[in-house]
Amino acid sequence: MYLPYAVAAWLFLVGLYGVVSSRNLIHLSICLSVMQSGTYVLLLAIGYKNKATAPIFRGIHVGHPAVDPVVQALTLTDIVVSVTVVALILAFALDVHKQSRTIDPDEIAEFQG
Amino acid sequence: MNRSLRLGIFAVSAAGLAALLFWSLVGLPDFGHYHWPYGKLLNAVAVNERHTTNVVGVTVFDYRGFDTLGEEFILFTAVIGVSLLLRKGREDRIPLDSARDDALRLLGLLAVALVFVLGLWVVAFGYVTPGGGFQGGVVIAGAFALVYLAASYRDFHELTPHSAVEMAEAFGVGAFTILGFVGLAYEGAYLQNFLGIGDTGTLYAGGSVPLLNWATAIAVAAALAVLFSEFMKVYVLPTREWRS
Amino acid sequence: MIPLQVVSLVLVAAAALAVVLHRDPLRQSLVNGLYGLLLVVLFMVFQAPDVALSMLVVGSIAYPLVLMLAISRVRDRTPDDE
Numbered sequence: 183m184y185l186p187y188a189v190a191a192w193l194f195l196v197g198l199y200g201v202v203s204s205r206n207l208i209h210l211s212i213c214l215s216v217m218q219s220g221t222y223v224l225l226l227a228i229g230y231k232n233k234a235t236a237p238i239f240r241g242i243h244v245g246h247p248a249v250d251p252v253v254q255a256l257t258l259t260d261i262v263v264s265v266t267v268v269a270l271i272l273a274f275a276l277d278v279h280k281q282s283r284t285i286d287p288d289e290i291a292e293f294q295g
Numbered sequence: 296m297n298r299s300l301r302l303g304i305f306a307v308s309a310a311g312l313a314a315l316l317f318w319s320l321v322g323l324p325d326f327g328h329y330h331w332p333y334g335k336l337l338n339a340v341a342v343n344e345r346h347t348t349n350v351v352g353v354t355v356f357d358y359r360g361f362d363t364l365g366e367e368f369i370l371f372t373a374v375i376g377v378s379l380l381l382r383k384g385r386e387d388r389i390p391l392d393s394a395r396d397d398a399l400r401l402l403g404l405l406a407v408a409l410v411f412v413l414g415l416w417v418v419a420f421g422y423v424t425p426g427g428g429f430q431g432g433v434v435i436a437g438a439f440a441l442v443y444l445a446a447s448y449r450d451f452h453e454l455t456p457h458s459a460v461e462m463a464e465a466f467g468v469g470a471f472t473i474l475g476f477v478g479l480a481y482e483g484a485y486l487q488n489f490l491g492i493g494d495t496g497t498l499y500a501g502g503s504v505p506l507l508n509w510a511t512a513i514a515v516a517a518a519l520a521v522l523f524s525e526f527m528k529v530y531v532l533p534t535r536e537w538r539s
Numbered sequence: 540m541i542p543l544q545v546v547s548l549v550l551v552a553a554a555a556l557a558v559v560l561h562r563d564p565l566r567q568s569l570v571n572g573l574y575g576l577l578l579v580v581l582f583m584v585f586q587a588p589d590v591a592l593s594m595l596v597v598g599s600i601a602y603p604l605v606l607m608l609a610i611s612r613v614r615d616r617t618p619d620d621e
Contacts, residue, residue, distance in 0.1 A: 183327075183540050187320035189548045193555050195313055200559035202305045208564040208610060212571050215602075216555050219578060223551070226585045229334060232327035232540075236586045237350040238425060239342050240496060248350070249586045250334030251341075255354040258593040259366040262429040262515060265601040266373035269522050272609040273380040276529060279613055288298060326540055351589045417592075425588040430596050437600035519601060526608040 186227035193220030207275035207285040211268050218264050222257045229253035346492045346500040352422040355429075356507040360486040363507075364475065367468050367514055374464065374518045381525040383532075392531045393447030403445020411438040418512040422501050428508045432515025439516075440523050448531045455524055460517050467514025474506055547581040565614070568606040572598060 193216060200213030229250030235242065237251040279285050324330065337358065341350045345357060355363050394400055418431030443451035478487035488502035498505070554574040561567040575598025582591035 183325065184321055184323075185540070185545060185548055186326050187323060188317070189552050191313065191316040191320060192552050194316070195309055196555050196559050198309065199305070203302060205562065206564055208606070208613065209562060209567055212564070212567055212606070213559050215571075216558055216574070219555075219574075222578075222590070223548075223581070226582065226587055226590065227326060228323070229329060230327055230585055231329040234329075234586065236425075236588050237338055238348060238588065239338075239350065240348040240424060244339065244342050248334075248338045250329060250331075251337055251350040251354045252333055252359065254351045254587045254590050255359050256362065257587070258351070258427075258590045259355060259363055259429055261590070261593045261597055262433060263366045263369050263373075265433075265597050265605070266370050266377075266518065266522060268602075269526070269605050270373045270376045270380075272605060273377045273525070276609055276612060277380050285613055349589070425592050427589065430589075430592045433593075433596040433600055437596070440600065440604055522601075523604060526605050529612045530608040 186223060186230075190220045190224035190227060193217070193223060205286050205288065207278065207287060208272065210287065211271040211275070214271070215264065215268055218260070222261065225253040225257050342495065344492070345488065345502060345504065346495040347422040347504060348496050349422050349424060349426075351425075352427045352508070353501060353504055355427065356422070356504045356511070357486075357488050357501070360475070360507065363511070364471060364486070367471055367511065370515065370518050371464065371468050374521050377522055377525055381529060383528070389449050389452050390531050390533075391447055391449050393449070394445055400445055403441055407438050407441045407445065410434060410441060414438055414516075418508065419498065421508050422504050423496060423498065428511030429515055432512040433519060435512065435516040436519035436523065439520050443523075443527055448527060451524070451527065455520050457521075457524075460520050460524070464514055464517035464521065467510050467512075467517060470510035471507055471514070474503060474510065478503065541584075544581075544584050547577065547584050551577050551581050564606070564610050568603060568610065571606070572603060575599070575602065 197213045197215075197217030197220060200216065201210055204210040204213060229252070231247060231249050234247040234249050237248040237254070239246070239248075275285050278290060282290065284290065337354060338350055341353055341358070342348060345353050347353045394403070414431045414434030414437070416431075417426040417434055418428055421427030421431065439451065439455060442454055475486040478489045479485045481487070481489040488504070490502040490506075492502050493499035551574070554570070554577050558567060558570050558574050561570050575594060579591045579595045579598070582588075582594060
């Protein structure tokens with residue numbers, strides 16, 4: 183079954199469509215976070231094992247099958263850090279709004295002559 | 296390049312990208328048939344080597360600690376960028392902007408204490424049960440944000456002075472880096488585990504993982520507090536001062 | 540693959556489309572909150588409680604606060620409030 187991988191690719195492409203066709207810089211940053219969540223789904227789908235449990239060995243003995251912990255480690259740090267990156271993009275949008283009173287990417291491109 | 300031309304080019308290239316993505320993703324093994332050795336090895340040895348029960352937590356702070364160092368520097372740089380963009384020169388008059396509803400103030404201020412203790416708990420037990428420095432740091436920053444929502448902006452501003460919060464964030468990131476060097480000095484590899492491992496399943500376990508855990512929690516909480524403070528200033532200050 | 544995973548994957552895919560198609564940032568941030576909760580369910584079903592906890596705290600504390608404050612400044616338009 184390839185449904186998780188297909189959903190990960192779908193999330194990436196849908197987010198990319200949102201970024202390309204956006205008329206609002208804030209809408210663009212949220213679509214960027216949708217693209218990032220596609221990569222999270224892909225990472226977790228790669229690490230999954232059938233009939234396995236979470237890699238927390240409290241109450242179960244060590245030999246019990248568990249899913250991959252490395253992809254979870256990469257994903258959880260990335261989720262928290264991506265908030266600050268989205269905040270940086272929003273700060274750019276606010277700065278642009280302060281200068282030229284618009285946050286439409288098409289209109290901003292026209293200002294630069 | 297006008298909009299419809301851009302969307303047309305996007306449609307063609309996205310179709311090609313989608314085809315390539317689907318072609319490559321069907322080459323992966325079936326979902327659920329995980330057979331690579333790295334995960335199995337870590338699950339088998341991590342509990343015995345470090346006496347911690349949360350293998351993901353000990354992977355973040357010990358086995359893959361170098362990736363976490365990189366993520367902390369991304370956090371640090373992004374917060375510097377936000378401060379540079381939104382910081383104003385001087386703030387002479389701090390507006391009050393208080394919550395007016397009494398029920399909101401009472402319940403909100405009760406919630407601040409509860410959320411703060413919850414955040415400390417999530418950080419402290421990060422290598423025993425799910426949790427850790429990253430999640431608990433966000434919850435602690437949420438407790439600070441609740442002070443603004445339940446009391447007033449002036450209270451939040453006095454609770455999180457710029458110098459203290461920025462020093463805390465720098466301390467968190469710097470402590471992580473320096474603990475790596477201590478590992479280098481004692482054990483011969485950067486970010487190697489260097490204290491004695493304790494008893495499985497208790498808080499006294501994992502070697503240097505608790506120290507890195509708390510350093511990360513301080514860094515993340517302070518970074519998000521700076522972020523919230525800058526964005527709240529954008530909202531609270533009147534337009535005349537904002538567009539200086 | 541258990542049916543719960545299939546259902547949550549389909550819901551996540553639909554919610555992502557909804558997030559992108561809402562053009563107004565204020566409505567989109569609300570739909571984004573719902574999308575975050577669906578992702579939490581998906582991560583739990585994939586046996587990843589740490590990742591689910593991370594997405595939960597981020598999607599309920601950090602994202603709404605930052606987005607709402609930025610949107611309010613951008614919407615705060617003429618007549619000027621002084």
